[in-house]
Amino acid sequence: MPTDHALQRAYDALAAGYEANRGLFDMQPVLDDVFALLPAQSGALLDLGCGAGEPVAKAFIERGWDVTGVDFCASMLALAAREVPAMQTILADMREVAFAAGQFDAVTAIYSLFHVPCAEHPALFERIHDWLRQGGRLLFTYATAEYTGAERFDGWKPFMGQRLFYSHTTPQALREQLQAAGLRPEQVTLREIGGERFLWVTARRD
Incomplete structure (x- = not known):
């Protein structure tokens, strides 16, 4: 999409201010809810748009999970190598990576999926379904009118001094x-974290 390079530049700039902003978003309640749904034993996580690896990848690794992180921003992955060295990282667009079927117990896309045009979400959901093992979970954040001001949105919004691309349809269309991709929504909750309101969605591959 034509927004790729602009998004990469924005995240390069955000990476430079990572230390000052790392404590703004407390996701522990969300992670607690997800871990309650997942098997007690360790597993394999795919973190799409992993950024610097905190807190999501780090929380899984601390519980003994193997984590693969995908991000299109080299500056963010450089931070991940420092902050979460146990995470395997791949520099790539989440729409272009390929994995074996049934490779992961969980897939996360935190503050990342809504940067992909929503017209491309169905195909990505189908691929995630294939990558998940039976009973595996997908956790992601999704933008809504509470954040963008529109029921459906494709455009740019300011974030920490940068302009980022956001895209979403309605919550019902998302469900x-x-x-359609074989992922059953389990939790669809509007949460406010760090002054931002997004849907936090958990879906299961049955």
């Missing part, structure tokens, strides 16, 4: 996309 339909997940179900």
